[in-house]
Amino acid sequence: MAPKIKDVAKKAGVSVTTVSRVLNGEKYVKDDLKARVQRAIDELGYSPSHIARSLVRKKTNLIGVIVPDVTSSFYSTILSTIEKTASINEYNLMVCNIIEDNDKELKYLQIFKQMRVDGIIIMHEKLNTEIRELIHKLDIPIIFSSVKPVEQKFVSVIIDDYAAAYDATRYLIGLGHSRIGFIGGDMRDVTSGQNRFAGYKQALADCAIEAIGDYIRFGDYKTQSGYEIMKEMLAGDVVPTAVFAVSDDMAVGAMNCIHDDGLRVPDDLSVIGFDGSQLTEQVRPRLSSMEQPILEMGIVTVDALLALISGNEGAPKKDVILKHKLVIRDSCKSYVNSSTEA
Amino acid sequence: MAPKIKDVAKKAGVSVTTVSRVLNGEKYVKDDLKARVQRAIDELGYSPSHIARSLVRKKTNLIGVIVPDVTSSFYSTILSTIEKTASINEYNLMVCNIIEDNDKELKYLQIFKQMRVDGIIIMHEKLNTEIRELIHKLDIPIIFSSVKPVEQKFVSVIIDDYAAAYDATRYLIGLGHSRIGFIGGDMRDVTSGQNRFAGYKQALADCAIEAIGDYIRFGDYKTQSGYEIMKEMLAGDVVPTAVFAVSDDMAVGAMNCIHDDGLRVPDDLSVIGFDGSQLTEQVRPRLSSMEQPILEMGIVTVDALLALISGNEGAPKKDVILKHKLVIRDSCKSYVNSSTEA
DNA sequence: CTGAAAGCGCTTACAG
């Protein structure tokens, strides 16, 4: 159907080699030939087959990306930056959305392999053994973004999740809170599960505040789970005065639960989130959050991957740690011991 | 680097034809040969090149999708359904995020062409002339999802936006409102701009309510623009008692503005949105919305495209109109003329 | 049931 390089060559009265040369902008083609070829291309509406090119060039300009859930505001934002940065560099994205589905992830990884993608970005760290084995023998550059699995072989672009959680908790403590609830992530996740929890605990410890089991619960990062966890906390004997959730979505869930319970944020309870997604500005009160530099993270991830792909000396040999930043909005308030308010 | 079919053949002591046959699950291969080939494949960790296959099969199993903004809750949700449905059918997605960037869209369309994608999904209707021309001579199946551009040649999977907007407005009127603000979309968009506006106007007309210019404004579907438009309306001489925004994001922006202005939803002002995105449940009060069947829309879009690709007789010849549905939550309230409340 | 050979649509040494 579609015209091929041969058709162009015939129409222009030159060899396919010559057509290929003008296609690839090589010098050493006489102007008149070049013009004839160009005209033939235009008239035919010819467009070279990326497939055929990839086969011979051994380069697809494709990046496979595995994202846990595109509907999450954090991931959709980072994905959009990744797409933009890739596009600027003439790379295209194949996206795989895995919703807690290891089989799908494995299948996609295999597809990426078959597709001969030039590189892979993974934003997920709950790798099972099969996946782990596969990526280790894959010999395609892989980079992890926003997560840091236990693997030593791969580079991650992340923030210091431990420090960020520590700082968020200290912020709450600094506000006078000592009954601080923690809505954590999945403890199978090193980065967003374990590290953030460790940061929280250390902050309490450093201030001689006891960590109370009832105040510590773990969700799945989504709004709904934040809501349910908050409900459990509110049903407890002693309710926390502040809550730190390790995702903005869960923080919003918590805020909603507090609201539905007839209480008010931040007057009755302070809430702080994590990520810095756009949701922070879409809710009322606006959500204070320990923010990841999402845009920068996307850009750095792609740049690092491209460096890895091209074997560039600029390619990172170890993790790239970006800066986190506390952004104070309206969901936290200082706590004073009596019922008087600050 | 990666092993090729030839390596497998050599290792198994058979021809590449035979390897190809077991790869493609053909019958007529003796069991012992099949076993030998399989072992060679496993030992080598061989995985066939999708690139090479695509070249000879003239089929890439790739779908190109153009989405206006993946960070919008509506689009990220439909995208995730599209991805899921495609994946089930062994198709992979190349996604292009165009933020009001016609050049990028054109460039991607050309890339899709070069990539020889099997089909294209477009969720955007502000097509300029160049794009229009390109898609018309593209001879790749194209389907529009959630939008219906003026083109006659292509099939759209949509709701009846006119009727949906009409029904939403009638709902507000039925609640006793007559001063109904309208936060519209881009009037260059036929579907979400013009049609929804027409539905709003007709509903007012049918109830002998005058459409007031000050109450009618147009945004860009995003939260921020809903906020700003609401601000303008609140600054007017006579403030509406209800507002209909043609996207949930804008409706949330409007709610936030109302909140920040010290007023309350729905007591002082009712707000209804459009789309049925997850944001409706993430805000307080929960947002009533004229919902599109997002999940169904994604599934139907992919199914229709695949039918188009395979030349199936089940392929839709004309637009597929899905049902809209009013979902009442907590952001609207009936209006009584005096200041007494219903 | 199995294999040699042509061909998918390009690019790239190699010669001239």
Place this chain on the structure above:
DNA sequence: CTGAAAGCGCTTACAG
């Protein structure tokens, strides 16, 4: 500056 030919890694008639 230009072209004939080989080759990228597969599949698929065609023979046997």
